[in-house]
Amino acid sequence: MIGSLVHAYTPLIFWTGMGALLFKYLPQSFPRFLGRSLYWVGVPWQIFALVRETDFNANAGLAPAITIATLGTGLTIAWLTLQVLLWLKTVSKPTWLSAIDSWLPPLDRSSQGTFVIASMLGNTGFVGLGLIPALLGGGDMSWAVFFSVTQNLIGTYGIGVLIASHYGRSETQSSLWTLLRDLITVPTLWAFAASYTTQSIPFPEWGETLVHSSLLFVIPASFLLMGMRLIQLKGIESLKTATISVLLKALVLPTLVAIAVAVLGLNHDARLSLTIMAGVPTAFASLILAEEYNLDPDLAASSIALSTIVILATIPIWLLVS
Template identity: 25%
Template sequence: MIIGILLEVVLPIFILIGAGVLMQRAFQLDLYTLAKINFYYITPAVVFMSMYESEMSAELFGTIVLYYSIYVTALYLIGRLCSARLKFTRGMRAAFTNALILDNSGNYGLPVNELAFKGDALAGSLQALIMTMQALLTFTYGVFSIQGAKTQGLYRQALIGFLKLPVPYALVAGLVFQIGSIPLPEFLARPLIYADQSLVAIALLTLGAQMIKYPLRLHRKEIYFSVAIRLLAAPVIGILIVLSLGLKGIPAQALILASGMPVGVNASILAEEYQNEPDFTAQTVLFSTLLSVLTLTALIPLSRILAA
């Protein structure tokens, strides 16, 4: 089983990430344009199609929201506790906590889900919902935690930032079309399907190109604390919540797998934007992504056993 997962899920992911690294070294890709293509076309299309083809009930939808709320709250409390014990500065405390709760559920989580569940519509819609809630968290708490009281009108800026995101609108539109059983005309369905099918390759190539920006630094112990919590403690928390909610089957597997994602690139983007511990955050993205090859290889079969 482990060999099969390595060959069918993990190895393809890291081959594509490696290809992105090589292409960035050779051609100096325009990362800004790549990110925009992912963010404003491919990801919204994937979210829309995931919701449109989903068989998720209203009850399951509410359960996922409850799961995610408990999950994020637990990680937030762990982050605050560790920050207090390690006597972090206010800025470092914000960066450390963001690295725990802002994971890469988009250009890493969606492809992992696609490969692990072989395109299962329900699994894909669950991951799309998690990613949408991550976007909400990023542009609310993620921004607030870094900026604090430095900028007047912060709440208004964060709200405007969230309202500009295409993903929430794609999620709502997909749900409306799915609930209303509204057929998609071919001229709309075909571009959405093409974008959906390109997700794995484009998202992982982009991630590889982004990762090469971060030089390795091995001397900061807080990086190791953060990565250990993100890759080891977070899945344990996810598993405990899934079991306590009585989830089984595909929903349980998808949520457990989603809990093991590495630190999100958005955490690094926020840190760079507001110049708040950008080096620390970049290192957590790099290390957690590289080490996730080990943790995901173990987590995928474990999720199947626990969800049975």
């Protein structure tokens, strides 16, 4: 397990550090440009490659259904928690709550959107699929792959885009039409459709190489963006504001999933895969969506950083209970 974590985290640490070092030499607008480039080109490229090598015949019904249920649960918990936090703003705070005020997230409209997304979506691609093979020891990977594909399509670039579009605009500007327009123009969904329909068509060798070279560019670029945003944070104070979203994402949600898959009587590989995937760190896509839809990139970066640290402590727990 330690070897898997080292393997998964080494490029994260390297490229994030590079992003932090390079930031002061780059224009202030570059992080937003990089985030939008990932949204429109990088992530669709990566999804095209992932879909092309996915066997959609195995576990095609149950795994996506569990993933959608997990997304719905995460969204519900995040939204209810947000309503409680907003309500606390309107009442007289007891002394104990005022003492932990610095641990609460900012609650302006853009931060609300980031809070919900960061509490719901996980990094199932790089961290999840990077850890699962070693943790399963050659077991059934199909559950993890289907979880990752389903979350990316329905969660990140379906529900996530709707949330980002809604909170990235004022209430008067957010309408059903603008939400639908943003959804149907998501490039990742078009990339999925194109890859799925051409899955049986053999590409020339250079074409396959080009498709699968996405990992050489998209993941490092995502980490560079994270480093550029982390270097702008105000130290530990910024990380403290991500505490609640990380607790929901890294502890509450995977605990509920672990209970659910045990009740369903799934085998060990399925239980471990689904629990780990539910508890992976906050998705890098939360930062990409924050850049594209003018949400709160600081809260997104803080949630990613803190949840990436927390998973070091939670993985042994999920191994034990699964």
